[in-house]
Amino acid sequence: MSAVAGAERPQVVSHVQQALSYTVFDCKWVPRSARLLCLGSAARGTGLVQLYELRGARLELLREIEKPKPIKCGTFGATSLQQRYLATGDFDGNLNIWNLEAPEIPVYSVKGHKEIINSIDGVGGLGIGEGAPEIVTGSRDGTVKVWDPRQKDTPVANMEPVQGESKRDCWTVAFGNAYNQEERVVCAGYDNGDIKLFDLKTMSLRWETNIKNGVCSVEFDRKDINMNKLVATSLEGKFHVFDMRTQHPTKGFASISEKVQKSTIWQVRHLPQNRDIFMTSGGSGSLHLWKYEYPAQRSKKDSEGSEMGVAGSVSLLQNVTLSTQPISSLDWSPDKKGLCVCGAFDQTVRVLIVTKLNKI
């Protein structure tokens, strides 16, 4: 399937491995630095944020912050580069934004949801993209809320189930299409396989589909461009790549799907330096590196004359098994191409280097 010869394939090299004494749920690189954050839950039911620095062949713990509730997810997506405030969602449904230099009191705090915040994403910060910085959270209570750090207590957008409808857990959220100040789109994946695309400019549901298995992770290939591709991963080892450039009035977006292995695909992350390369992490402790190839024509006309997208193809560049437990979180460094960190349920965080990405 891959046109790349064996010796020229990217290699995934495990650079550093750090054993932790708590369950790590999310790991993130601190932008513009060689530091990374691990967010998780200690055995006694409190939340932990640990700041590590990559020094030589090991990780040095710089700071450890303990919070009353376990922390599930975090993002730097909505802060400016100097401030580098961390937005976190915890098991209790609280959204907090922390200044890591002074973490005793959050810069912004709101009890956003009634149940655990499963996923968080930020847009508009870090000098990427345009428009107001916003944070979106998806929770087990079935709602997806968009927050503006300048507005206290109430979300600027709320996607909730119709009155009387039984709720489904929202497992993942992602921002996209933020190419100018007005446009913005939120994609949410639910546990019954629903994927919904909300347009924040028109405040409406733009598209929805169901991929049969619970959606573990969605990500646009770039948040700050006209939406190009969306990857959604699910239980039972499948992931779908949607071509988001052409929306057909009834058929929606074209997609291809790929089955990797029997286990859940927990995360998908696109390489910040190349939007056609992404890595998926699996429940069997393995990582797969994929490359998307565009088709000759990205859209074609169907029998009624309306435009329909054409999905391309995906090829596996490399795969490696690092652990026996699921790798639940994955993050590429935005500064160094190929550097990534992953956290697994075997209480270790690993820094990996993927080589030869220039040759793809």
Add this chain to the structure above:
Amino acid sequence: MPLWLREHSWRQTLTAVYLSLPLRGARATPANIFCTEQYLKVSIPPFLFEAILYAPIDDTNSTAKIGNGNIFFTLYKKEPAMWDSLTLANADKEKLQHVRENAVLKAHEKAKEETEAKKITKQEHKNYALEATMKLEEAERKRIEDLKEKERQKVAKELELWKNQQKDADKYKNIPKKGELRQEIEELKEKKNEKMDKTRIPNEGTSKARLKPTKGCHGSCSMFSENLKEEQLPAPRSAATIKVNFTPRVFPTALRESRVAEEEEWLQKQAEARRAINSDLSELEDLKEEEKNPDWLKDKGNKMFAMGNYLAAVNAYNLAVRLNNRLPLLYLNRAACHLKLRNLHKAIEDSSKALELLTPPVPDNENARVKAYVRRGTAFCQLELYAEGLQDYEAALKIDPKNKNIEKDAEKIRHLIQGTLQGS
């Protein structure tokens, strides 16, 4: 009696004896030649030549060449001496015998030794081969490891380099702005204090207003481009809500929602039912093996039903039930037969028994349950117990709402009930 070959000719040197033995038309192979230290025999039935040699020879090095109608022996003497004659004279029969036996024994021993030696050398060769391959594989592995290690080190070095670059870049960024830095820090502290006050005294109305002045101040004092952008940020969105619907539940759902526990129970029950065989039936001893198999009997019953021979079908099911009274399908099918035979009470009994056995209700046994309800309902209606019949039809409809036939029949019964109510 073998034919002795006597026309041999021989000559000798100090160390060797050359013996030429003409074969009168017979074909010789190495198997026909038997030679030990002091005894030589060539036996090509019916010809025979044997000789007890004058002195011992070295039989391992001696050779025999077969060709041209004769065998040419080159026998190397053990002790270089001239022989008076080829064979020992005055060899009597006993000595001959003795010598022969000895010779055979010696040959055997030699053969054994040779095989032993061969085995040992073979073993050694195998070991050697094994070691050689192991070494090769080890070398290969090491080579790959080295490659990986080199790659890793190269990458680590690059990382270090990049990190140092980052550090330098940060340093350079900070140095010229040192003057501004102090101001920055004070402003940041101010902002922080304000923010902390805000969180301690939540005051929604003033928060937005307060934010603008600090932003403005920030923007004018510093040279960072990001802050200039801040001024141009749009106001926070006006709050809105989007209502969503979720896809209705379709079985099979995700594992977390499937009724695994109940399905397991059902499967277990089925497994047990198969195993439960009523033993003590003595009259079954003269049945054929296959007739003792409830499944076979069930199939037989089904065939009879299909052919229209309902009584035979009932018999088959009866026997099956006697063998294994835990299989719900037997009762179900028997109920159908009874319906056809208009044994309505029996039909009701059997459908009820089937329904009993079809708990817990899982999608696996949906079909069976629908059939059971429908059959019982039909029986009730034919007994003119329309209320009970309707109940059963409605239960069937609940399991399978899309079945038009059941719906139609239920409607009919409802009309009938209303008709009788009005009539009476």
